Amino acid sequence: MLKTVYDKIWDNHLVYSYDDKHPSLIYIDRHFIHEVTSPQAFDGLRMYNRKVRKPALTFATVDHNVPTTNRSLPMVDEISSLQIKTLQKNCQDFGITLFDINDQYQGIVHVIGPELGLTLPGTTIVCGDSHTSTHGAFGALAFGIGTSEVEHVLATQCLWMKKAKNFEIILNNTLKNDLAISAKDVILSIIKNIGTSGGSGSVIEYRGSFISNLSMEKRMTICNMSIEAGARAGLVSPDEVTFNYLRDKPYSPKNESFERLLNEWRELRSDNNAKYDQSILLNVDNVIPQVTWGTNPAMTIDVTSTIPNPDEYAKGNEEEKKSAVRALEYMDLIPGIPITDISIDRVFIGSCTNARLEDLIEASIIVKDKKVSPNVKAMVVPGSQQVKLSAEKLGLDTIFMNAGFEWRESGCSMCLGMNPDILSPGERCASTSNRNFEGRQGTGGRTHLVSPVMAAAAAIVGKFVDVREWI
């Protein structure tokens, strides 16, 4: 039978299966945990006197609520500090590797897994965090789970799951991708097209010429936001780009093991003519920079457009219309205004979507020798300590700081504002993160999702600009 890469990974991980109608027991190869969604899981283990089945397959870090300012100072937020201490104790008690707050490998869980070589093709990966889909860029089956499932994986190294549908998104292009059209713009336009539940019940496989030519970091940006389209996971068949990325990473298999695995990994692509339940085709040549205007990631427009009116947006769906009215009110926007007329107060370059080295390099090209608008407060929060270090070696910190950006320590930061990095009520932010929900970056804060280069340009001008004019 012809199989997709998802079918292959699924079949390789079946521990027990009744039939297609019932959930199957799936083995989990890698389990990432962090301070926010794990404490209750460890409590559960203790309550039943259970052990972690395979501590060596579990890796922990602190990212969601860590401060991004000077870490030699004590943490001000005592409750966050307690959550971090709890994770430290849990890792110690159960024998789990922790990349702690001052570790050279600390960072956002979805940034460090790949850069450490923990994320490998053909593996199953879970984490109590919805953006686990990021790791799918390596041809892994990676998905977010809730805390009860975290406990289940800790105790059994398995999960009960029903097989999802195969959804293929073919992304083709003929023009060379320049700096201005980023992976972020492509995934935002996909979500705009298929909606926040367009991928529901499916694993999306991204394919096509655009994907083949894309770097690993950009594939991660695309897979990262699959969850924003409601998909269970997103993935890309592994190829030479993937294998080259993985050579020499700290935890990657070495020497003969690597060569042996390469042979297996090369088989891990969807068979020609494998069957998909759903398929869409997008010509990436037509994608231009995107900006979200509303309170979910599907509420996105081209940078050349105006704020839509609710009727036009909802296309006859009454509830969606109400939702658009509500979003416009929350965002304090009026239909018909060009998005480039909108002034911003803050710029956030960070998050597991867009805080890797390439993102920072691209943004730095835009801000080099320019100054952040006097009305804007802008910050760069590298995705990990390793990203920060590499960026500093290239002198990016100086470029950003000379322009007036703050240069921070790594963590989730203003992507969800669980640490002190938050928007004040009414503040408007150009953000490279992945969610523009009400209050996501701070109660009453207004988020517009954009690519790193769009965020960088917005910081300089104080308004959204079509970054293509700058490149």
Next chain:
Amino acid sequence: MEPFSNLKSKPVPLDIVNVDTDQIIPKQFLKLLGKTGYGKYLFYNWRYDENGNAKPDFILNLSEFEGRTILLTREHFGIGSSREHAVWAIKDFGFKAILGTSFADIFYNNCFKNGILVVKLDKDKIDHIFLEKTNKNIEIDLLNQTIKIDSDIYNFDIDSTLKSYLMEGVDEISTTLKFENAIEKYEIDNDPLIFN
């Protein structure tokens, strides 16, 4: 987990689409270490103003809806973050079941792990309930997979495994641990420790 018993309650109609888990429980309340005590923060930003005063027009603040145990929603409920805190808040507040058109995958799973029944009905039926039945008792019979409102009876689909877990209040981990032999065999055959 407590077994799910049949339910009879009027619904709390939350007439909003695309409700994300950031709204159900905002991030500032994810710092607790337990599973209880989240009910008072449910829909916090919609429920309270900047000064922490109850907003008089939000549905959970209206006395006529107090004590109702069924949450009536619309499309795409529970999108966004995987935080199980969203379900803990819904449960802690007193809801036992959620009725709606569609739900995000992770949220849906999380509900069943906590004994909350999620019932999906077609849009026309949900529209009808919103329009005419928000002050009627809804009777949910899980065994027979039916919902009864006045003389209307709707059938609903539910995965048989999830259903039996809910009915029996099963601890899923102890069920899985019975598969120890299969798990161990898998580990021997596959060597999941493929680093180094």
